[in-house]
Amino acid sequence: MSLRTLAVVGTGLIGTSVALAARRQGVTVYLSDRDESAARTAEDLGAGRAAPPPEPVDLAVVAVPPSLVAPVLAESQARRLALSYTDVASVKSRTEREILATAPDPTRYVGSHPMAGREWSGPRAARAELFRERTWVLTPTRLTSKRAFDRTLDLIALCGAVPRVMGARAHDEAVALTSHAPHLVASLMAARLRDGSAEAAHLAGQGLRDVTRIARGDSRLWSDILESNAAAVAEILTRLQEDLTGVLAALHDLASPGPAVPGGTGPGGGGVVPVPGRHALVDLLDRGIAGVGGLDGAGGGRRGAPGRPEAPAFPVAGGR
Numbered sequence: 001m002s003l004r005t006l007a008v009v010g011t012g013l014i015g016t017s018v019a020l021a022a023r024r025q026g027v028t029v030y031l032s033d034r035d036e037s038a039a040r041t042a043e044d045l046g047a048g049r050a051a052p053p054p055e056p057v058d059l060a061v062v063a064v065p066p067s068l069v070a071p072v073l074a075e076s077q078a079r080r081l082a083l084s085y086t087d088v089a090s091v092k093s094r095t096e097r098e099i100l101a102t103a104p105d106p107t108r109y110v111g112s113h114p115m116a117g118r119e120w121s122g123p124r125a126a127r128a129e130l131f132r133e134r135t136w137v138l139t140p141t142r143l144t145s146k147r148a149f150d151r152t153l154d155l156i157a158l159c160g161a162v163p164r165v166m167g168a169r170a171h172d173e174a175v176a177l178t179s180h181a182p183h184l185v186a187s188l189m190a191a192r193l194r195d196g197s198a199e200a201a202h203l204a205g206q207g208l209r210d211v212t213r214i215a216r217g218d219s220r221l222w223s224d225i226l227e228s229n230a231a232a233v234a235e236i237l238t239r240l241q242e243d244l245t246g247v248l249a250a251l252h253d254l255a256s257p258g259p260a261v262p263g264g265t266g267p268g269g270g271g272v273v274p275v276p277g278r279h280a281l282v283d284l285l286d287r288g289i290a291g292v293g294g295l296d297g298a299g300g301g302r303r304g305a306p307g308r309p310e311a312p313a314f315p316v317a318g319g320r
Helices: 013-024 036-044 066-078 093-102 145-160 168-197 198-202 208-217 217-229 230-255 274-301
Strands: 005-009 028-032 057-062 082-087 109-114 135-139 162-165
Touching: 005 013, 005 198, 013 028, 013 036, 013 135, 013 145, 057 066, 057 145, 066 082, 066 217, 082 145, 093 109, 093 168, 109 145, 109 168, 135 145, 145 162, 162 198, 168 208, 168 217, 168 230, 208 274, 217 230, 230 274
Parallel strands: 005 028, 005 057, 057 082, 082 109, 135 162
Antiparallel strands: 109 135
């Protein structure tokens, strides 16, 4: 199966990037957005035509915030926009429940989420190569048809991404750890910069810029994402809070006078060395090194070659 026509509903960073990748492969793409100027901008960039298709397209990509996916999908199906449908929202569980309850034909839908993005938003930030060698998650429901699944696999292949099938809940728990909580942590650190001195900005190096880079993301979109995955994100932040409590105790220990121990600081070898605090910090730093090493081993989301999984890992409903 190959895609000939595609509709993209929502021409932000991800939707426009999908459209640009599809156009590069010769697919006819139709664009729409509630902000007509965004759709026209995407059209000017060569992402497709900002017009409704004359007949149902092969696949429609719903590229809107998580809270809007179900109503936009229902409206799109009601007007027969496409033969099959997917979305690219970064939260799946709540969206899946709402779609199963409200979509006119949930067999024609499969959830998906490309694990790619930029700190910038809007169609002008889009790139056709954004998904190249990136993991693209598929979250089929018990009703998803093989045809909807296969058409979405075709989209993933033409975008150059690597498909991975997951359950919606497992996906949401994973991205809470790898994406959503990190975004909040980056925003918390970036917000502290507002209280820093004017001189501090001149001392900012690449480390700080790396930590805070993603804090530039669209605040309205990210508030929607965090609300849609609130429970999973709260669980991760609770664990971080526990770690932070230990770090604070260690730092207070290091900042307070303690008993002198042999081999401490000073010319004579004796000095004040708050050993428990130091050990706690070293342990945390070592765990951090191990965690980053785990990311290196997984390829940072760039594993394998673009293609298909060997077999669909979901109960196949009637094909359409």
